[in-house]
Amino acid sequence: MYSGQPLPLETPDAAAGAAASGVALIRTYKAWKGSNIFLLGGRLIFGPDVRSLFLTVFLIAAPVAIFCIFVARKLMDDFPHHSGISIMVIVVALTLFDLILLMVTSGRDPGIIPRNTHPPEPEGYDGNTEVQPGQTPPLRLPRTKDVVVNGIVVRTKYCDTCMLYRPPRCSHCSICNNCVEKFDHHCPWVGQCIGLRNYRFFFMFVFSTTLLCLYVHGFCWVYIVRIMNGERTSIWKAMAKTPASIALVIYTFISVWFVGGLTVFHLYLISTNQSTYENFRYRYDRRTNPFDKGVIKNFMEVLCTGISPSKNNFRAKVQKEPTILPRTVVGGFASPMGKELNYMGMAVHSGRKPIWDGSVREADDSDGSLANNDRQDKDGVSADISPDLSRIIPPEDTEGRSIMNPRHSSWERRSGDWDISPEVARESKQFSGRNGTQQSWTDSKV
Template sequence: MSLPPPPANSDSADTSAPSLVRTYRVWQGSNVFLFGGRLIFGPDVKSIFISVFLIIVPIAVFCGLVARKLLDDFPHHSGWSIMGVVIALTLFVLITLIVTSGRDPGIVPRNAHPPEPDDYNWTENSNNGQISTSRFPRTRDVIVNGITVKVKYCDTCMLYRPLRASHCSVCDNCVERFDHHCPWVGQCIGLRNYRFYYMFVFSATLLCLYVHAFCWVYIVRIKDFEKISIWKAMSKTIASTALIIYTFVCVWFVGGLAVFHTYLISTNQSTYENFKYRYDPQTNPYNRGILNNFKEVFCSRIPPSKNNFRSKVPREPLDSYRRTDIRPLSPLMKRTTGHMELLVGNSVYNEHEEEESHHRDGSENEARSKDSESKDSGLTDKSVDLSRIFHTEGVEGQESSVGRHPPWDPTPQVPDRIIEVGESNWTTGPRYSTQETL
């Protein structure tokens, strides 16, 4: 008779084999993923339904009340081509809209940690007896076709942005060849979807002009058939009149965008660069001539995505890097108000004690005497209980409730970042701000 194997220790199993999750489930940007990470949208993805509505409803009215009346008005049944062309053009507009909105625009993967500071000169400044280290250089100079171009350091993504990349504040990602964030498609427009965005805008302009023209054709045929004025003919087909007004307004928007982006392509600029830098033809380092600029957009190979949103990554390392990173506490740390104790500088900060401090009775002289005593000893009153609060080396925060596991386990990376008692705030080495300065 064989005995059943003893149950495995859950703690050891968790540490030895961390759970795997899809990358898109722990993605730090503001994107929305569908179909298991196969489609990626911006946080304003709902606006795409408005765009689809503004396309389909007018076309349905045109097909039902205008194009259907023109099916037999032309010889050799050529009136059917009116219906076929508008349906094909509408499908093309919708497909380019979905492709533009649902693909990776060229997101630059974030770094788990800031770049190594060995290659940079760090200066230390004394401020009230405390040593503070400088941040990374904000820009780096890159030579492009003999012209110096500055690339910025992104505090959020912890990297120097590639050429022509910028950080989208809506999606919270750095995007290669960032053009703009389009609310009508609910996505950033960048290196990997700019081609499809231009095709969407240009085909939508053609669709508006097509519907606008054949609405006039239908009105003129009513005028000629009934021998009436153009105004009376327009009153007999309200649908055509409404579509004429609607498409006229739309052409000003999408047509204006089509013309503007045609100019940008011809000069090899992005919308962001055009509004921010105002390149002259002689100083634009990316301008290769009109023909080559169009070839670069429409004939060059689209680079593959640098992100595999469906790949599986261990959940624990991602959480550990977040909690060891020098940034505000992540929600993954499961901080409980009144129970979390944090080591900040040379004192232990306890939220519960901070709230109770407002209700404590004590004179100002007593507080000053306590401060002087703590300065003599090199420790604050709260830091005396440091050994009681931190039972293991390398733990930054711990819940004080009895019988509970700590909200996170110590990792090998944490001890290098823990600030020892008596040291100044955040100065165990070079420290980097992870919040981007706007």
């Protein structure tokens, strides 16, 4: 149901067989259709806004560096038995732990569901149903599908981009362009979606950042109080002697409202077994939450259960998708997007004048038996072939307008708007002279 990108060739024998057959193989992350950014050969996966991660690291590391230089270093000698060094050790360890959680949250697969290469078949479809012209297909792919979770019916939606029915609690992230299992939200501060496989680390990151803010904030006040008691001065004079502490107190006070409030909010979400996406959409306000197992089991599910393995192997080798080549249309060539059509040697662009092109000759030279049959007459004598203007130039009607297709007005051109090179006109006259007729080109303008 959730088969995704081109099937990876997991076994070495399969990869060797594909390589021997001349099939081009590339890593899965190079053929990935999402908006993710990969590092270290597909070992790390980030969102498209991964640059914001540098700002987050700076907002954490810079205040801690200021705290270590101007506060913790001076407090190391104020405590007996060298216990003051523990202030420095704890703040450094807490910062490193916080940064590691940030990288784990941002650089791992959040629970991406692989895309289907083909849309799923409707239920009850046997593959033998024939639809007559003008009839509506009897089976259509429904937009929603109901599944039962813990005895409660949950409606799932079909994703047009990933061509699959999303599992319960799954949503498509418009930023990363992926369907993420148990989607919580896309966090711009970590540059990654928060989902089933990294929600635990995200919560631990927010919680540890809150503890770090409280730690720095508290010891800045300790340092201010020790200055006030040591010099027997007022608190305002003591604060004036340590401007770094004042800056850190203000910074951590503002930050703790954000990260602390976010921690409290996610504690509530974990206790009720909701996601941010579900809570903001009031998903369970008027109906029972089928995933709620009670406060203790909800915390156990998020913090103590094993993390499900990733459904993607970004380093596996897959077959490279073939490039769409130009296709032949009515004796000419059309690009895959259909924006340009070379009709018998004349490149016709939308809104442009046609230009004589040599692609017809190349096509005739590479066209096997058909070209050879055209170049020989009934007696087997090779004929001298030159471009025929009757095939290149559309016939003119009585009003002097050239008509290629009466259904499309873009093919209608005035005869004076067609640019014919002198070589083509000369070859046309020679060809007409051999047949005993005279080909004339009237340049009429209406």
